Amino acid sequence: MADEVVLLDFWLSMFGMRVRIALAEKGIKYEYQEQDIFNKSPLLLEMNPIHKKIPVLIHNGKPVCESLIIVQYIDEVWNDKSPLLPSDPYQRAHARFWADFVDKKVYEVSRKLWTTKGEELEVGKKEFFEIYKILEGELGGKPYFGGETFGFVDLSLITFYSWFHVYEVFGNINIEAECPKIIAWAKRCLQKETVANSLADQKKVYEAVGQLRKIRGLE
Amino acid sequence: MAELKLFRTWSTPFALRVVWALNLKGIQYDTIFEDLSNKSSLLLQYNPIYKKVPVLVHNGKPLVESLLILEYIDETWKQTPLLPEDPSERATARFWAKFGDDKVLLSVWNVFIKQGKDQEEAIVTAQENLGFVERQLTGKKFFNGETIGFVDLAFGWLANLLSVWEEICGVTLIDHEKFPMLSEWIQNFAGAPIIKESWPPRDKLITKYQALREVYTSKEAPK
Numbered sequence: 001m002a003d004e005v006v007l008l009d010f011w012l013s014m015f016g017m018r019v020r021i022a023l024a025e026k027g028i029k030y031e032y033q034e035q036d037i038f039n040k041s042p043l044l045l046e047m048n049p050i051h052k053k054i055p056v057l058i059h060n061g062k063p064v065c066e067s068l069i070i071v072q073y074i075d076e077v078w079n080d081k082s083p084l085l086p087s088d089p090y091q092r093a094h095a096r097f098w099a100d101f102v103d104k105k106v107y108e109v110s111r112k113l114w115t116t117k118g119e120e121l122e123v124g125k126k127e128f129f130e131i132y133k134i135l136e137g138e139l140g141g142k143p144y145f146g147g148e149t150f151g152f153v154d155l156s157l158i159t160f161y162s163w164f165h166v167y168e169v170f171g172n173i174n175i176e177a178e179c180p181k182i183i184a185w186a187k188r189c190l191q192k193e194t195v196a197n198s199l200a201d202q203k204k205v206y207e208a209v210g211q212l213r214k215i216r217g218l219e
Numbered sequence: 220m221a222e223l224k225l226f227r228t229w230s231t232p233f234a235l236r237v238v239w240a241l242n243l244k245g246i247q248y249d250t251i252f253e254d255l256s257n258k259s260s261l262l263l264q265y266n267p268i269y270k271k272v273p274v275l276v277h278n279g280k281p282l283v284e285s286l287l288i289l290e291y292i293d294e295t296w297k298q299t300p301l302l303p304e305d306p307s308e309r310a311t312a313r314f315w316a317k318f319g320d321d322k323v324l325l326s327v328w329n330v331f332i333k334q335g336k337d338q339e340e341a342i343v344t345a346q347e348n349l350g351f352v353e354r355q356l357t358g359k360k361f362f363n364g365e366t367i368g369f370v371d372l373a374f375g376w377l378a379n380l381l382s383v384w385e386e387i388c389g390v391t392l393i394d395h396e397k398f399p400m401l402s403e404w405i406q407n408f409a410g411a412p413i414i415k416e417s418w419p420p421r422d423k424l425i426t427k428y429q430a431l432r433e434v435y436t437s438k439e440a441p442k
Contacts (some may be wrong), residue, residue, distance in 0.1 A: 064310045074308040089294040090280055096287050
């Protein structure tokens, strides 16, 4: 019996993009259902009643929620190719730690760059680069966070790259000047078709966020 | 023989999860108690990012973040599995453990540190979250089924710390009528031998958290 895989997603979401990359890496056929997050569908509310958020992966009718949990699920079910996590328990723990760090730290500091002004924004900029300098430290001289190959940590972070133009314009920062290794790493990741095809276009994200800022009265 | 060291404090519920996991699997380890007001250089070396406990050091290699430590323990020592085998059930277990830490713990803590109208609002949110958790126990003795598992350990703080906070605040969050399944789970979990033998002394917990609540509530004008 064929697998039925549906992804409830929102094109802008860096969390949804993580799942798109994972599905592409494994070559899984799925149905993408774009969600209107400002007018949530009954299906989304049924599949994620607790958080009411995307992404949600629906596999043969059963929902899986929370992007990094979904990615691990994909890795465990479709375990015959393109492993996303290492097989060694310590290296797995290490990968989970850094993906969790991205979740705990990167989203919050990045948000400030396009939702705040004045003093709050200045603090946000400082925190943003503190976090990315830590990430640069972890990357070190490796081509990917995963080592020689693209892995779980790379996947968890690269999706924020689609929002870099947003951060640079509204935050008035130059990411490449402060964190050249991160930009070099991002460009390396984008050479992978699975990544390039899964990330939203930076310009389109910028235009959409510009609209969002107007609605929020930030312009 | 493997060298296993656990850095913890006497009271942190996060380290307790690791203690329980190691004890459930019958694994030997050494304990190093940390004074968080004066962190050891070893702790700072092993957990430079967060500088927190627990840290589990296995053959010189550090593991941090309690839920991640639990997954590592489960993958390294296969006896008495904490997570289910089925990927869908594993994803569900991870979801509820994360919900516990991200939402439930935070909302219950808010009840503990607030007073007056703020506390009333915090109680509503906390009980909403606890309601979601309650329903997960439908037809089960433990979140894991017949035996204690990952999600039970993740919610372990509900079985001891919560009653300490309830006593100090004079608030009952988990009453038997509203939360019959959670109430029963608390009895079953707290009464399990491996769990029971590890509880920090209750009177010390009361003293510690009483002092903490005084700090938080003295910052506010009473409402």
